[in-house]
Each structure stands twice: as structure tokens, then as C-alpha cells.
Amino acid sequence: MAKLSVNLNAIAQLRNRRAVPWPSVTGMARIALEAGAEGITVHPRPDERHIRRTDVFELATLLREEFPGREFNIEGYPTDDFLTLCERARPEQVTLVPDDPMQATSDHGWAIEANRAVLVPAIERLHAAGMRVSLFINAEATAPAAAALVGADRVELYTGPYGGALKPEVAAVHLAALRETADAAREAGTNAAGGKRLGVNAGHDLNLANLPALMQAIPDLDECSIGHAVTADALIYGLAETVRRYRAILGG
Numbered sequence: 191m192a193k194l195s196v197n198l199n200a201i202a203q204l205r206n207r208r209a210v211p212w213p214s215v216t217g218m219a220r221i222a223l224e225a226g227a228e229g230i231t232v233h234p235r236p237d238e239r240h241i242r243r244t245d246v247f248e249l250a251t252l253l254r255e256e257f258p259g260r261e262f263n264i265e266g267y268p269t270d271d272f273l274t275l276c277e278r279a280r281p282e283q284v285t286l287v288p289d290d291p292m293q294a295t296s297d298h299g300w301a302i303e304a305n306r307a308v309l310v311p312a313i314e315r316l317h318a319a320g321m322r323v324s325l326f327i328n329a330e331a332t333a334p335a336a337a338a339l340v341g342a343d344r345v346e347l348y349t350g351p352y353g354g355a356l357k358p359e360v361a362a363v364h365l366a367a368l369r370e371t372a373d374a375a376r377e378a379g380t381n382a383a384g385g386k387r388l389g390v391n392a393g394h395d396l397n398l399a400n401l402p403a404l405m406q407a408i409p410d411l412d413e414c415s416i417g418h419a420v421t422a423d424a425l426i427y428g429l430a431e432t433v434r435r436y437r438a439i440l441g442g
Contacts (some may be wrong), residue, residue: 191441192405195229195263195367196222196433197247197393197417202232203240204421215245216252218429222420223253225433226442229261231393231415233287234275243275250279256353263415265326277319284316285346285391285415287326299328299348313341324391329367334375334388344376344389344412350405353395361400367406368392372408391415398423401439414440 196242201218205211219230222257230249234241246264252363253262266272267289275285286309288300302309302325324344327333329351337345352364372390377387392404393415405411423432 192392192411193228193261193413194226194433194437194440194442195231195261195413195415195418196227197231197233197415198245199233199240199417200421202242202245206238206240215241216248219249220256221429223260224255224435225430226437227260227433228442229263229282229413231263231265231285231417233265234272235266236269236271246275246279250281256410263324263413265415267307273312276321277324278315280319280359281321283322283324283344285324285326286312297348297350299326299333300329300337302327302333302340307339309340309342315352317341326387326412329364329371331370331374333371334378335389337375338386338388340380343386344391345371346391346393346415347371348394349392349396350394352404353400359405365403368404369407372411376410389413395419398435398439401436405439405441411440 197399198215198219201213202215205213232241234246235320250262253260254356263283263285264276264281265287268286316323322343324346325337325342326348327345334345347368352361352368355361355364375388375390389412390412392411396414396416397419420432
């Protein structure tokens with residue numbers, strides 16, 4: 191069973207369109223968690239165009255006090271400010287992404303070897319504070335071994351090309367690449383020092399229509415982080431029912 195981590199960025203972006211405190215980011219997180227979501231994901235950006243620093247700490251408190259055992263996942267580029275934020279909030283997982291601050295959304299994975307000097311000290315710093323680290327990667331079979339070598343605990347497969355493929359034959363090509371990369375992650379974990387398992391997460395443009403095929407192709411996924419589609423589907427089904435529908439596909 192893959193765990194569902196609900197990304198709240200789109201909800202925060204909707205709130206930020208007006209100078210009012212609704213929809214409440216923590217309130218929507220509570221609904222998702224009460225409906226069975228195993229975690230919450232946020233990607234705070236320097237301009238706070240959706241998730242704000244205050245949201246990060248309010249969500250950390252919510253999870254710690256009301257939902258012990260559920261996970262908080264914070265995504266971001268490893269600047270000193272971002273790493274300090276993570277050290278203060280203490281999420282269970284930090285997902286490092288190679289985003290430029292002005293990007294609208296994450297749209298590619300790390301070139302790990304080229305960014306080794308950035309990633310190794312960041313991962314060591316987060317590990318020292320007791321956090322699990324995942325690296326956002328493209329569907330490339332060489333990426334998991336590189337992630338293991340710099341000390342990552344997990345990789346998150348960038349599923350955007352698969353999720354955004356409108357033609358079945360194109361989606362099939364991207365799905366095959368994701369499966370190959372997940373297979374490589376298993377092998378990388380087996381070959382790592384001490385046989386440390388390299389976990390595999392997935393996220394970006396996953397929805398109720400394309401998620402079943404992904405789960406069939408990679409049934410041992412650890413976690414799926416889904417935000418845009420969950421928010422869109424919540425307009426139709428309500429957030430609680432949407433969470434239940436995604437969890438049913440993930441095996442929950």
C-alpha cells in the first residue's frame with residue numbers, strides 16, 4: 191500500500207487570492223487527515239505565493255498534537271533559509287527539489303552528480319536533525335544509484351510527463367520509464383552500503399484516472415504526493431470523499 195500525502199499548495203494559493211483567512215489551510219488539512227490521508231505535503235517558496243512560513247508551523251503543530259503517526263513532508267530547494275525552516279519545523283520527510291524560486295511548479299528532477307556539492311551537505315544537515323530525505327528525480331534509470339550515493343533515503347519519481355500525457359501510447363512510454371526507474375531504485379538499495387533500502391515516492395499530475403496504472407506498474411511505491419488533482423476533485427466530491435477515493439486506489 192502506498193501512503194497518500196495531500197499537497198496543500200493549491201488550497202493555500204486559493205486562500206491567498208483574498209485578504210481573508212479562508213479556505214483555512216490547517217482546516218483543510220484536518221479534513222484530509224480525518225478522512226485517512228497518511229500525510230501532508232507543502233512546498234513553501236520564498237515569495238510565499240501559496241504556502242506561508244506560518245502555515246508550515248501551524249501544520250507541524252496540527253500533525254504533532256492531533257494526528258501523531260501521520261507524516262509532514264516539506265519540499266523545497268536546499269537554500270540555508272529552507273534548511274533552517276526544516277530544522278525548526280522538524281517534518282518527518284524533506285523532499286529536495288531543483289526548482290528556481292520563480293518556477294510555477296516543479297517540472298524536472300535533479301541532475302544529481304552535477305549538484306553533488308549542493309546535495310551532500312544539505313542531506314547531512316537534515317539527517318543530523320533527524321529527518322528523512324527524498325530527492326526529486328526524473329524517470330532515468332541511472333538516477334536512483336546516484337541518489338543513494340549522496341545519502342538520500344528515498345527518491346520521488348517526477349510523474350509529470352506521464353500524468354500530462356493525453357494519448358495512451360505516450361503515457362505508456364512514460365509509464366515504462368517510471369517502472370524502469372523504480373526497478374533501478376530497488377537495485378540501488380540492494381547494492382548500497384549495508385543493504386539500505388532506497389524508498390520510492392511519486393508525484394506530479396497524478397489523478398484518479400492515471401493513478402491505477404501507476405500502482406499496477408509499481409505496486410511497492412511508498413508514497414504518492416498529490417495536490418492539484420485532489421483539490422480539483424474536491425470541488426466535485428468534497429475533500430473527505432476525494433481522499434477516500436485516492437486511498438482506495440493506493441490500497442488504503
